[in-house]
Amino acid sequence: MVAPLVEFRSVVKRFDDFVAVERVNFTIEAGEFVAIMGPSGCGKTTTLRMLAGLEAPSEGEVLMEGRVMNDVPAHERDTPLVWQSLALFPFLNARENVEFGLQMRGVAAAERRRRALEWLDRMEIAEFAERDIASLSGGQKQRVALARSLVIEPRILLLDEPLSALDANLVIRMQSVLTKLQRELGITFVYVTHSQSEAFAMADRVVIMSRGHIAQIGSPKDIYRAPANRFVAEFVGRNNIITGTVGKATAKTVTIDGSLGSFTVDLGQHEKPRQGDTARFVVAADLAQISTAKPRRGNAIACSLISEEFIGSVVTLFLEAEDGSELKVQLQERELSKMDLKQAATIYLSWAADQAHYIGAD
């Protein structure tokens, strides 16, 4: 039984009275691409900094390969970090920046230079090796920062919102650079971001944080298809969250009565709730269907169309139910063109029983 590469054991981080990270438990295996995702201020950076030794946990333990790291200072850890601000040294040129970590490890000058240039070449910025940092573009700086961290051949790379300063097309480009690098090197990436698209595009596993807690850990697909709670369902977006009270419940299904109607939902792994409790379920926007005629069977909600939004060939329709709640449906443009929604007074949003996802009360 090999110890995981990283383990957080009920880690708490307080700044004076303020709790930034609250009893966090998770493990990261060698070679994984893990994203830590959550809204701004939820404790992502603090978590990452504790892993790098730049912040000491107030309680609990941070372990690497079974060894408790709490008292190991930052400069004795091989946990290079790509900073949100990049934190490149402005008084050194690109190559000297990349050499810095090697110099600290006592690598001889010639060897240092060779390895730095090799990495700059690999990042496709060899021609800028002798340039001042200030004269590089955002994307080039990003690559210098990556080279500076990776040249020391770490087993784990920490990244704190590294793409947040880049413009949209460059972000997509760098995402593929990062995924490719991670596959080729076979090392662990821990990637902090508030962007769901970045996390879902790159990570094998996503840790979702909310106010210092972990809200859910799982594969992008788990999180997308089976949000564990309301926070995750809302944060992921594109979800219709329907609230009601528990009516009839069996071991497998539950009836939820609300202002939109009465619906039967699979319980999944959840325990049978008590009658009268508040309960919620989620219908993902891309799993919902619409029709102009009321479906004969199954769950349906009568709505009116408010607006539509085109992103490429995907259309999101924003609907309003009779009780005023807003619902969303996502469908292909060519499906939509077959329907004549503008003429219809009422649009029915429906879903197959097994595509509603129960999330309980919270």
Added chain:
Amino acid sequence: MSEATSTTAASSAARQSSVFKLTFRLPIIIWQSLFFIGPLCFMVAMSFFIVRNYRMQEDFVMKNWLKMLGRDYFWDSYVLTWGLAGIGTVVTMLVAFPAAYTLAFKASEAVRRWAIFMLIIPFFTSYLVRIFSWYVILAESGVINAGLSYLGLGPFVMLNTKFGTVVGYMTLTLPLVIILQTFALANIDRSLVEAAFNLGCRPFRTIYRVILPMARTGLIIAAVFCFILSFGDFVSPYYLGGSKPPTLPILIVDTVKSGQQWPRAAVVAVVMMVTLFVVAFAGIMAAYRRRVG
């Protein structure tokens, strides 16, 4: 038609605003020419005047320059002043650094604010008074020697020595240098220091690998100020250094006293001014040079 009107209006507005700017700049221009450039020109001119029967007369002779620059005692004094001000600057910069480092990186915002305030307080009292208070401490029967005698050491002569002069210089410069260094260090982006730790740099090593290169401009400015203040100081070398051998400011006073030689004193003063100009210029160039190596 309406276009023409608007152009005239615009140009008259521009004229008005330039008059406005000039009005605001005028006082500083007058002040500078009255109290700085004027006296400076007069001093340079005076170095070519002659003295007859203890009375200065306008003239244009090289005699004062040849007399002063031809004398060994002038150059001895020049080297001494450089040496003392140089040592004073190095020692002050070194003593100030740990204090500034602590204030900039370790102290809380509130502590830093109070410390800066406390460092300004010495400037409230006369420098001369602060210098005289050193007599009590440095004298042969003073506080330090009394303390050392308990350990069976001393007494050491500290007054009327070069050591005394440097102590005096530091009385003048240390608070200012700590303040300037603290500002230089406090402006450093913390994440650069942390990035160095993160890449395996020991905390002590970050001082010369990251902190000094980042604070270079501010630190050089602090050193330049320190040197200028020490180089031109009369009080410390006179009262704590014993005035012999004289530094350049003392030489100026001595020259004036001995036979009303204002023109020769002006020669010394011009040499000092030129020296400080060169030092300040070289310092600023070094401070703003783009890269270290």
